[in-house]
Amino acid sequence: MVTYIVRRLITAAFILLGASFVVYILTAISGDPLGELRALNTANRDQLIEARIDLLDLNTPAPIRYFKWLGGAAQCLVPFAGTCDLGRNVTGQPVTEALGLALVQTLSLVTAATVLAILIGVALGIVTALRQYSTLDYGVTFMAFLFFSLPIFWAAVLLKEYGAIGFNDFLRNPDIPWYTAAGIGIVAGLVLAVAAGGDLKRRLRLGAVGFGFITALLIVASVTRWFTTPGLGIVVILLAGVGLAFAITVLVSGLQNKKALYSGLTAVAIGIVMYFPIQGLLNVATPLMIFILAVVAVLVGVGVGWLWGGYDRGQGMRVGGITAFLVGGLIVLDRFMQAWPSYFNNGKIRGRPIATIGASTPNLEGDYWVTTLDSFTHLILPTIALILISLASYTRFTRSSMLEVMNMDYIRTARAKGATERSVVMRHAFRNALIPIATVVAFDIGALIGGAVITERVFSVQGMGTLFFDGLGHVDPNPVMGVFICTAVTALVFNLIADLAYSALDPRVRVK
Structure with missing residues (x-):
């Protein structure tokens, strides 16, 4: 495997050299970098043109400039030397500095979107594959392709209009009339009835329960002014934690493993006991502290699973660790809700918390939570x-892959041997279905690091896509090459990881 990895890295280096040369030359000859200055009527126009010529070294032919740039970029290979030089942009700012700021903005924007799209898309793909040609299958397929076909700029504008402006207007007086709550409850009940399996009677019963629960929840939230002073509280965290413990046990081991279920429930109990003592610590929280607390929560959950033991101690440890992490997340979410009134009433926010542009509110003062x-x-x-926009690809790839795997001989053999449906789906089918999904994820992550250009422009986020777009607009190869190198390296690395993941997911694949 080491030989394979080294060979792939050497090949990747040659690919980067060839591709970077082509991109640099195409960018350099794509227009006139002095065009905007020649159009000026100011007295210092000639001085500005000379300054830009010196800054971008325009008197040197483009191929020679590329090798000069390559010499500075090669210094980035020396770790911790601080000699990385990717040139300067048209404003004189070092590209490494601009790239660092843009990379933070892009990662904060696309990381959560990518992770959630993968999790939701894969989950929907599995469910629709198991419920093939059902109403749920048709409904998810229709909605997935509907969102996929929407222009991203149009979807973004609609979200700004109704998700930000409309919701901020609602927060001025967050009263929900009973007929509005009932209408939302009817929609929720219909969705639940469609998603549920079984006969018509069971669907109607679940739909009625969903209607009643959502309607009552909205009315209570309106009466208690929950939208302006939200919170979960220890009771909601307890109920949600118990539900999570059962759900995780079903997915990881099945309810027949009682020790695993007890591990999850014990992790919930520990979280409830620690709810009040930990509040003082959370009042002075920092990102590092939250990370350390998350690690401690997982270790405690894993330890609880180990202590409960059982015929499969590993399953109990996984259930305990995952449950403890999620319960800790609920406690942190509750603390965020406690800070909501301070944020909502802040002078910089002025009662309109859902933002439409930028990555942060300028000059906002407050603690970590605010x-x-x-x-x-x-x-x-x-x-x-x-x-x-990205949900449809993961949903359809997972569905088609699961349908292909579920028709394999070894799946029928597993069922004939008496394996539970959970074991057949999660252990036998899903693992093999992940192989094509790993390829899609690898390509998507590399593309997303390059920046979601249109989304960044609509929401005024100064990320990698905006940096790349501005470089092209000014015919400035330096920022374009900086974005290209980050994107290309990420794509190559994740494709190598995908190849290595094949051998881990499928024992028939060997990396040689």
Whole structure:
């Protein structure tokens, strides 16, 4: 395997050299970098032109400039030397500095969208494959392709109009009339009835339960003014934690493994016991502290699973660790909700928390919870836009892959041997269905690191896509090459990871 990886890295280096030369030359000859300055009527026009010629070294032929740029880029291979030089853009800013700022913006924008799109898309793909040609299958397929066919700029504008402006107007007086709550409840009940399996009687019963629950929940939220002073509280966290413990046990081991279920429920109990003592610590939270607490929560859950033991101790450890992590997430979410009134009433927010442009509110002051809430509210709309557009590919790839795998002989053999349906789907089918999905994920991650150009432009996020677009607009190869190198390296690395993942997912594949 080491020989294979080394050979792939050497091949990738030659690919990067050839591709970077082509991109640099095409960018350099794509227009006139002095065109905007020649159109000026100012007295210092000639001085500005001379300054840009010196800054971009335009008196040197483009191929020679590329090799000069390559010499500076090669210094980036020396770790911790601080000698990385990717040139300067037309404003004189070092490209490495601009690239660092843009990369942070892009990663904050696309990371959550990519992870959620993969999780939701894969889950929907599995469900629709198991319910092939059902109403749920047709409904998910229709909605997935509908969102996929929408122009991203149009979807983004609709989200800004109704998801930000409309919701901010609603927060001025968050009263929900009973007939509105009932209408939303009817829609939710219909969705639940369609998604549920079984006969018509069971569907109607579940739809009625969904209608009653959603309607009552909205009325209670309106009466208690929950939208302006939200919170979960220890009771909701307890109920949600118990439900998560059962759900995770079903997915990981099945309810027949009682020790695994007890591990999850014990993790929930520990989280509830620690709810009040940990509040003082959360009041002075930092990102590092939250990360450490998450690691501790997982370790405690894994330890609980190990102590419960059982015939498969590994399943109990996984259930305990995942449940503890999610319960900890609920506690952190509750703390964010406690900080919502401070953020909502902040003078910079003025009661309109859902932002439509930028990555943060300028000059906003507050503690960790207020500033993090500000980042979240700025990311909500672009994240939803990216999820809606990219959801269809993951859903359809997972569905087709699962349908192909479910018809294999070894799946019929597993069922004939008496394996449970959970074991057949999660252990035998899903693992093999992940192979083509790994390829799609590898390509998508490489593309997303390059920046969601249209989304960034609509929401005024100064990310990698905007940096690339501005470089092309000014016929400036340096920022274009910086974005290209980051994107190309990421794509090559994740494609190598996908190849290695094949051998882990399918024992018939060997990396040689």
